[in-house]
Amino acid sequence: MSRTARTASAALTVALALGVSACGGSGGDDVAADAKQTLTVWAMGAEGEKLAEVAEVYEKANPNITVKVTPVGWDVAHQKLVSAAAAGTMPDVAQMGGSYMGEFAELGVLEPVDTKTFDKGDFFPAGWSQGEVDGTAYGVPWYVDTRVLYYRTDLAKKAGVDKAPADWQEMRSLAAAYQEKAGTKWGLSIQPSGLDTVQNFYPFLYSAGGAILDDKGEAVIDSPEAVTALKEYGAYFEKGLSDKSVQPGYDVVKDFGNGRVPMFFGGPWHVTLLDEGQPQIKGKWAVAPVPAGTSSVSMAGGSSLVVSKDSEHKAAATAFIEYLTDTEGQADWYERTKDLPANTAAWDSGKLADDANLQVFKQQMDTAKSSPSTARLTEITDKVDQAIAKVTQGKASAEDALKTAQSEIEGLVKQ
Template identity: 70%
Template sequence: MHRATPAALALTVASALTLTACGGSGGADVDADAEQTLTVWAMGTEGEKLAEVADGYEKSHPNITVKVTPVGWDVAHQKLVAAAAAGKLPDVMQMGGTYLGEFADMGVLEPVDTKTVKEGDFFPAAWEQASYDGETYGVPWYVDTRVLFYRTDLARKAGLTEPPATMDELLEAAQAYQDKAKTKWGLSVQPGGLDTVQSFYPFLYSAGGEIIDEDGKAAVNSPEAVKALETYGEFFAKGVSEKAVRPGYDVTKDFNTGDVPMFFGGPWIMSLLDENYPDVKGKWAVAPVPADKESVSMAGGSSLAVSADSEHKAAAREFISFLTDAKGQADWYERTRDLPANQQAWTSGDLATDPRLKVWRAQMETARTTPSQPRLTEITSKVDSAIESVTQGKSGAKAALDKAQAEIEGLVE
């Protein structure tokens, strides 16, 4: 997920002061059966693929024209902030998990009617990510989590018969890959820089730690979080993880050569490996995040939200329902390989029968997300810095997280 620039964040704060009071002040809502045009913004690959789905929707809803605008993740936040400030948000917009709290706090998102959109249809973490301050502002569209990718052929050379089930076993496996299978590294995890926290989440959540607790207070220097960062840092201290990774690093290339035998990755990587590296087909597998207290990974993904000032709310809700019901989610998976947020979509086809996908489904059952906060991107950047100070040997875990705690306390709301 692209992180906000300081300038964009400053604009966000200024915008929030003026927008919170006027959210929901749009004109009269046009009836869903009336002839109208829906404007939709979607990001990255989703923006490119959604136009195809919209074409099909228009055929079954001839009164609706769906105008999809693809937006790059690198400019998405700035574009949304500018549109919110100008009162020109689209009718429907894709909301990344780190964005929703910020825009809900501005008052520019329409609350979801939870009488018609049922919480129980979706993974709990996906629903939580679409909610802010006790209200739901987005309908979960797709989910993302991280599991362990590992080379099975190199595991045999390393004397490993099963994937690591605990964090201690993960370190032992990384060392065995290096020592016995002669790999360059044992495990690829991010050492620092932008969004390092996403690499750290499986360690943090599995240890029972969190950045912000259920009461909305900073908790990043808890004993559990400190233990998680100590564990994370140990991979670098023992030389099984690389301390310096160049920008734009593609771990799949080193996974293909065998330089990196293990890494945590998202679902789209399965397709990348199948398409780009046929020589390793049948030589790799996925496994759940190794457990500390338990096996818990991060929950990511996106939801779909309606602008509070839209004059096409009824049509927007129907279009979102089409995209997020079980049938729509299963179709979206076939097009994009995005994991469905709607749990019923997992009951048929490859989603129900592919053994690899069962690992993802099970991981999503326990996946966690950091509670939505207006300044979440700033908050996680403080954790990024703490992690890097530990992986580079500049600080111990406790001192690094104490510093992050002090900084985050002034950012939570």
């Protein structure tokens, strides 16, 4: 599922900023970590349901602490956080994706991470950077995800190929061979247009050495590297290797199972979906790192845990987050949810260490790149979505589409 939400409009953001300034801090002293108290925690989607189970375990070991977990649907999470920030009623702890971080850090409602408690060296670099804004860490990585290549090994052998594609040339050749020799409908499933198309484009963009914004926050989407990536992405549609008209809600897992689609970029949750939903192809598929352009780099996703600046329970909140993100807590969370641990030490034993498919995700996370933490990220990536659609539908060249996106994004980052 997409973990990206719509950001507030400029007018709402200004109003919210004024509201937060008016609210100010809580004015009370921080309660000691072991004092009797109640922590309020918001977590999204399935994580919100599972976290309540973990909270019960934590309460037994810490009888003075009551953890009140509120599950929040991803479809309403952003607006609830916006409203809470404006009213000065943020929970003590909240789950926050990278697409939110820049916005809420800019509004001044997040407490910087206690870097004496949390060591960035314990986490995947891309996981940690998702919680950073302008060099300050506001979120502790809770779980991570990335995209790798899923491919049908049985159909690849039928097409005369016995190994995963290592680079762009091999991937495009395999896509054509799947169609010509194995009789598949398509060669590779990638999104042609619509909301968050950029997530399918990131493995191409990053592997080419491109980016949307550079380290200074300036737009660079029309760089030669980005143009090269979009040309390669568009070639799949131009040559009929990918479908130009994928409908919203399309289920690639089904078509992967029936052989219409032999390759796609997917996240760790697809392992479970395939094992449980497509048992007929067990042993007939595998995962591999993103085929390289100049290198193999995929997108980094996941969520962090943040503490409200107004919280009167910062010490207890920090202790609870430490419990969730240390090696033992991360391994337990994986068993409950199959969310990939952000703490790298959790990968050293158990199923995470023994499962070859999961180790591919770890390998990919070692080089993965996170999206820039900026308050207007969603508006910015929407411009990239539009550029991709122009190319996949044959309405513009990669150069022209990205030149337009560059101009539009420059306007957004300067506002």
